[in-house]
């Protein structure tokens with residue numbers, strides 16, 4: 311089985327490949343992101359739409375992630391990609407630095423859809439918004455500090471061990487292992 315990871319973001323794919331034993335194929339398909347403040351809703355609609363529109367019957371994986379800043383009641387949250395493109399991460403860091411509370415968290419929802427059933431896995435990680443540091447990772451990683459290191463100062467493996475996506479991937483991997491065992495039947 312190959313998992314078709316529908317995303318334009320190579321960083322997400324690298325982290326999934328590091329974690330999963332199944333082969334992961336990156337598929338660029340621009341599904342319509344519905345207007346919702348629920349990441350799970352957005353991801354599930356995307357996964358179903360991609361499965362219907364793409365040829366083939368291999369399962370689909372979609373990841374929707376947001377950065378939630380406490381000072382701004384969760385903003386940018388589901389609008390994180392738009393804000394990265396328009397405001398940029400340095401200015402997000404400056405805006406938060408002007409506030410008394412620099413706490414934030416990342417949240418990821420991954421939806422796996424096999425053509426019949428959609429299953430969601432979520433993960434989150436707390437941290438603080440800081441001036442950019444580090445060359446690794448992608449997106450908001452340089453301005454997100456977790457326990458003294460930004461996510462951009464971590465290797466993919468280190469980031470996966472503590473991150474929102476790593477936690478969702480761990481649940482997904484466990485579920486896949488259980489599912490595969492069930493399919494094979496009792497030994």
Ligand code: ITT
Nearest residue numbers: 317318319373374375376390391394448449450451
């Ligand atoms: P796809 O929708 O094609 O998967 P995307 O990058 O637009 O790619 P999201 O909407 O889920 O994906 O991402 C929201 C924003 O959060 C976007 O600006 C990403 O760069 C950023 N982001 C996602 N995961 C991240 C992570 O692990 N570390 C830092 N930033 C992340």
